[in-house]
Amino acid sequence: MTDVSSRPPTGLWAPLADSALVADRYRSLFSQMLPSLMGNTLGLLIFVLVYWRHVSLPVLAVWAGWILLLTFGRLQHYLRFARHPEAGDAQILDWSRSWRLLLHGQALAWALGIWMFYGAGGHFQLITMVVLTYCYCLAAIHLLTLVPRDLGVFLSLVLLSLVINMAMDDGRPYSLELAGVLCVLYVIALVMGRTYHHTLRNAIALKVHADRLAEQLRVEKALADENRRAAEAASRAKTQFFAAASHDLRQPLHALGLFAEALRQRTHDPEAAKLINSINESVDALEGLFGELLDITRIDTGAVDVNPKAVPVRELFARLRLQFEPVAFEKGLMLSFHGEQHVLHTDPTIVERILRNLVSNALRYTEDGGVLVSCRRRQGQLLLQVWDSGIGIAPPALTRIFDEFYQVQSQRPLEPHHRKGLGLGLSIVKRLAELLQTPLTVNSRVGHGTVFGLTVPAGRLEPQAMGSLELGRAPLGLTLDGRLIVIVEDEPAVSEGLVVLLQAWGAEALAFDSVPSVRAWAQANPGQRPDLLLVDYRLPEGATGIDALLAVRAVYAGIDGTPIPAIMVTGSTMTGHELDAQAHDFHVLIKPVVPNKLRAMIAFKLGMRS
Structure with missing residues (x-):
């Protein structure tokens, strides 16, 4: 397609050979033809009434009938155009050929009428002929200005016939002078027609140019929409592929970690134990990579919706405590929560993801002391903060920590578990905060720790929705001796x-x-x-781990009145497990799970029910 917008300004005024311009001129001409035909018919009627007593009636009737027949033919062109305003350029140009023949025939008829009837009657008839003829020519200028050649033919046939007859009239005074005046009027009419023609031609050329630009814009918009839909489909496919690949890759990694830990239980070789620890650290690092990549993909493809509502901080902190207390216990750190009495108004899933990433980072980079998650009022809103006593961040790095793939370089050597990941965690936090349209702040001192802050609107719970969530603090070192654990897992290795x-x-x-x-x-x-159910999410024949929980709990529902504790260990991260976990009272671990984390969660679940 030709890019008309790239043409120089002079290219807008296309010559008559441009079929689009010519067709548009005739469309404009056809659309305003009816008033002209009515004026022509009225002028003919006046002419007949003035001359019918001074000329031969049969000749006058034949002449008038000829003009009326031509006028009727032009009227048919108008009606045909009115019925088919959407006619294409080729059709319009085809109609214009026959219409021009009718126009020239009508001009010739008026010219012959002047030759036949000039001199008949007195001064009144002559004045009427001059006035009607010139008015007829002025009306033609208005109608035919878009087709200057036809206008020139029309004016020459009609006006020059009157000029010649008047110049040859020796029986009337001042005939030659009047012929000269008519010549001047003829030239004026030609100049007026040419001036109007250029003005209207430019206007039509602008319209055609605008139509071409609009068509180009429509095509480009359609192409852009098609490209956008293709990009969205590709993004969805990429997300789905990554999720599926992630699920399939997590299974053997999860099994690898389990077998490595089982091997540790059967060997007392310090070198073998060191290798097994390295295997478990690698499995844990890969789990973090999968989670970060999948989160960033879902955010970039717009798959994360924001649904704000009232969120009790107590429940939010309870879920964080369940997930991270085993990790803190394993590292000998304190994990504290303050401000549980407040209520947020935000999307609970997104704000929990933000806090999970921040707490996970805090625990990773803290070796002594602990991590504090707090909520307090500030200027009518609520400020969520995650404090740690970790290695801290140098001032130059504070401006870059939210960049993708950037990891803080400490002044002291980092432990291996500090170097895990792609550097996407804080980038995900920033993007999620932008989705919530809430400011995210950070302050840090090297060697003393870091605090991240998130400002969230305060919310209000309905009275019937308010309640307390009592969550036991279990000892994490419970033995599994004598415990019956039922596993529902379709992957043989896992x-x-x-x-x-x-x-x-x-x-x-x-x-x-x-x-x-x-x-x-x-x-x-x-x-x-059973003391505990350990289930996978995806099971054969379209079933899920939730179906397994419900089936087993239904059998043992009446024994002690409490549901059997359950953990879902799954490689699927795209199914909204948080809502299912709340509805069916279970906790989720995403494969691959390092054995220490699995044991801590099992001990925690059993301790809650003990």
């Missing part, structure tokens, strides 16, 4: 690894690969209530 590991920790482990098999076992053993 299932076998869990059984071996749990047995090494002293538990009795039973593994099932589907919902029907675990339901059949429960129904056959109603008195053997």
